Amino acid sequence: MKVEHIIKTKHYFELTAEELAEVSNYASTEMEFDEMKSFLMSTEQTVNSQKISSTPELDDKVLNYLNQSYTQVVPWYNSVLLFLFPRDKQFFKYPAFQLGIASLLVLGVFNLVNFSSFNEAKIAFEDVQKIKTKEQLRIEVVEKLKQNEAEIKQMLIESELVDDEIETRPSEFAKEKHLIQDELALGKDNSSLFKDNTFSSFYGLSDDVAEEVEDLYYEELPVVEYDKKMDDDLIELEDNSEDLIEAEYESVAVVNVAQSVSVPPMQLSRKDMDSEALGNKKLERAKSIAVSESKFKSIESIKAIKQVSIQSTPELFQLFFEVK
Amino acid sequence: MRLFKKKYKIYSDEELMSFFIKGDRKAFEQIYERYGNYMVNYFNSKLWQDREKAEDFTQELFSKIIDRPAMFDTTKKFKTWLFTIASNMCKNEYKRVEIRKNHRNDLPIGFEARDTTELQDKKVDKNTFSDSLQFELSQLNDKHKDVFVLRHFDGLSIKEIAEVLEINAGTVKSRLHHVTKTLASKLAMYRKIIA
Numbered sequence: 387m388k389v390e391h392i393i394k395t396k397h398y399f400e401l402t403a404e405e406l407a408e409v410s411n412y413a414s415t416e417m418e419f420d421e422m423k424s425f426l427m428s429t430e431q432t433v434n435s436q437k438i439s440s441t442p443e444l445d446d447k448v449l450n451y452l453n454q455s456y457t458q459v460v461p462w463y464n465s466v467l468l469f470l471f472p473r474d475k476q477f478f479k480y481p482a483f484q485l486g487i488a489s490l491l492v493l494g495v496f497n498l499v500n501f502s503s504f505n506e507a508k509i510a511f512e513d514v515q516k517i518k519t520k521e522q523l524r525i526e527v528v529e530k531l532k533q534n535e536a537e538i539k540q541m542l543i544e545s546e547l548v549d550d551e552i553e554t555r556p557s558e559f560a561k562e563k564h565l566i567q568d569e570l571a572l573g574k575d576n577s578s579l580f581k582d583n584t585f586s587s588f589y590g591l592s593d594d595v596a597e598e599v600e601d602l603y604y605e606e607l608p609v610v611e612y613d614k615k616m617d618d619d620l621i622e623l624e625d626n627s628e629d630l631i632e633a634e635y636e637s638v639a640v641v642n643v644a645q646s647v648s649v650p651p652m653q654l655s656r657k658d659m660d661s662e663a664l665g666n667k668k669l670e671r672a673k674s675i676a677v678s679e680s681k682f683k684s685i686e687s688i689k690a691i692k693q694v695s696i697q698s699t700p701e702l703f704q705l706f707f708e709v710k
Numbered sequence: 711m712r713l714f715k716k717k718y719k720i721y722s723d724e725e726l727m728s729f730f731i732k733g734d735r736k737a738f739e740q741i742y743e744r745y746g747n748y749m750v751n752y753f754n755s756k757l758w759q760d761r762e763k764a765e766d767f768t769q770e771l772f773s774k775i776i777d778r779p780a781m782f783d784t785t786k787k788f789k790t791w792l793f794t795i796a797s798n799m800c801k802n803e804y805k806r807v808e809i810r811k812n813h814r815n816d817l818p819i820g821f822e823a824r825d826t827t828e829l830q831d832k833k834v835d836k837n838t839f840s841d842s843l844q845f846e847l848s849q850l851n852d853k854h855k856d857v858f859v860l861r862h863f864d865g866l867s868i869k870e871i872a873e874v875l876e877i878n879a880g881t882v883k884s885r886l887h888h889v890t891k892t893l894a895s896k897l898a899m900y901r902k903i904i905a
Contacts, residue, residue, distance in 0.1 A: 422890070438747075438761060438764075443765075448768075448769055448772045
């Protein structure tokens with residue numbers, strides 16, 4: 387307290403007007419001032435003389451209690467933090483500050499010289515690559531569609547040529563029919579038409595079912611003696627063949643589309659393949675294909691249809707719809 | 711490891727307590743070094759100059775801090791917090807003694823638990839200033855006595871006394887002025903001797 391300090395250290399006649407005003411509450415006259423001065427000094431002396439120190443026993447008791455209670459190790463980071471942020475230095479002399487500045491400089495220089503330009507170039511390159519890939523995919527799809535369209539046109543033209551040939555040379559064609567039948571009969575044992583992996587997997591057939599379809603195919607083929615009347619029937623049949631081929635092609639294509647969208651044949655499990663219902667369904671479809679093939683008696687046309695069908699993979703149709 | 715050695719002496723009481731709360735035992739040792747003697751003297755002056763009791767109370771006080779250091783709010787001043795706890799301990803002791811005095815049914819009427827009769831040698835000792843001061847202080851009520859002891863024996867400022875006693879600074883000034891004037895006038899006879 388300022389007043390006590392003034393009273394203890396000064397005589398009454400030494401007091402300034404301000405100090406007199408301050409001590410006036412304690413002493414208004416010189417006698418009171420001396421009385422107060424004497425009292426405060428005596429009190430100070432008494433307090434100093436009466437001061438005691440704690441005994442070593444007390445210190446031991448307290449510190450032992452501390453040791454018993456606090457066996458926890460001091461965290462190492464307290465010391466590290468003290469080293470990084472010393473209290474008796476200005477902030478720019480802190481090791482943490484200096485280390486931070488140094489690391490910022492190093493990183494800044496590194497980024498300016500190498501890293502930033504390299505990154506930009508790399509990102510730009512990756513973007514171009516991505517765009518190119520997408521564009522290429524689009525082009526590929528369009529090209530495939532165009533190719534398919536051209537093949538279909540080619541097949542139609544070939545079909546027309548066959549028709550023309552049949553019209554111009556019906557007798558030769560009838561002979562060819564026998565040759566084809568013979569070829570089919572001979573090739574029955576060695577035929578790989580239905581056992582072909584591409585065919586069976588496309589139609590989602592197992593090997594057993596494929597064999598069954600093959601048998602039906604050959605059973606349905608009419609083996610008849612050549613007759614003159616057959617040429618007339620054949621001509622009549624072939625007149626309508628184009629429409630029938632187109633209709634069959636559409637039906638097969640639609641089935642393929644439906645099949646590719648709903649259940650991709652390649653993804654069918656063995657269990658599914660073995661199930662009776664699925665087997666019957668595929669058998670029915672195979673039968674219809676076999677009947678239609680035997681009806682047209684034109685292996686080339688059938689092959690053309692199959693070619694188109696086989697090329698119409700689910701992925702292609704999906705891409706086709708995307709492009710559309 | 712000298713590089714990382716912590717100089718605890720440079721830290722304030724509040725910082726040391728925050729270290730101690732985090733588990734730094736050395737920080738508490740520094741606190742005890744600063745306030746061990748301080749508190750023994752405080753209890754000694756408040757508890758009838760009973761040194762043994764003062765040491766017991768000091769040990770109890772620091773044990774409380776060791777057990778529950780988190781009770782300290784590091785945003786506040788440690789010194790006043792410490793004196794507040796010590797002051798409350800003394801008040802509890804006063805109450806305990808008072809209760810014990812009132813419930814000693816085995817004592818005859820007119821006898822007290824604490825012997826207050828003044829012995830002859832004490833009467834002789836009373837001729838010294840310090841004994842007179844102690845006597846006059848014992849005659850004061852607790853409010854005035856606390857303020858005087860905290861100011862002159864423990865060296866607390868007006869603001870710190872106000873925080874410890876949980877009263878405003880104006881009241882402290884008023885009480886201190888009153889008790890100083892009273893004691894100075896009562897002990898005026900020693901003026902010439904001291905001078």
